[in-house]
Amino acid sequence: MNRTGTEQPKSTQEFARDVADATYERDFNSNAWKWAQMFIEHHGLVKDEKFENVNSLQEAKSAEVLPLVVCILKECKPNGLGDMQLTLKDPTATMKASLHKKALEDPEIAENIAVGSVIILNLVHPFTPFRQNHYLNITHRSIVKVFPAEVSPPTIDLVKETPKPVIRLPMWAEKELNVDDILRKFVRPSDQPSTSNQADNQ
Structure with missing residues (x-):
């Protein structure tokens, strides 16, 4: 059948956008991604128990440490020295990573x-x-959980059966002062109430 006069072939940009949309849907609507989301929210691993509060790979470009980040593996290559080179992706960015060989010695992770x-x-x-x-820089200690690509769809009951992992806090969070203590540091000495006796000034 001949094309009608109103039909136009897709431009390269439109085709690329369609491919990107399909890839996004496949990556972030997968069973493994859904498992990670439900796991994090059920165990309250982030603020307000909302998955949207995890850190992003985009933050890694300016942060010294990421408290909790979730990524899909796009590429896995042994480097010949026992470690593995990974390509990670989340909704904000794609980034390379080095996975230490000690992590690969853990059967639950390696498989x-x-x-x-x-x-x-x-x-x-x-x-x-x-x-x-x-x-x-991914070490054994920094891995909380790995959900395999072929995992079955998650359910509330299945997620409830998983043990809650131990989440380590960054040093700045462990030493965080309360709001009053923080604000007190910004009060000028002249504005703070005097503790000396009035008679001492006479």
Whole structure:
């Protein structure tokens, strides 16, 4: 059948956008991603128990540490030294990462590390070997959970059966003062009430 006069082939930009939309839907509507979301919200691993409050890979470009970040694995390559080079992705960015060999010695982690798996990381440190290149340094301790790519759809009952993980806090959060203490540091000495006796000034 011949094309009608109103039909136009898609432009390269439109085609690329369609591919990007399809990829986004596949990555962030997968069972593994849904598992991570329900797991985090059920166990209250982030503020207000809302998945939207996890850290993003975009933050890694300026932060010293990411308290909790969730990524899908897009590429996994052994580096020949026992470690593995990963390509991670979240809704904000795509980033390279180095996975330490000690993490791969853990059977539960090693058997689930594959393209399409979703990984939850705690206190993971970014590093920048070159000015424009940002990497994540993933150790065994920084891995909270890995959901395999072929995992079955999550249900509330299945998520409830999972144990709550131990989440480490960054040092600044452990030492965080209350609001009154913080505000007190900004009061000028001349504005603070005097503790000396009035008679001492006479």
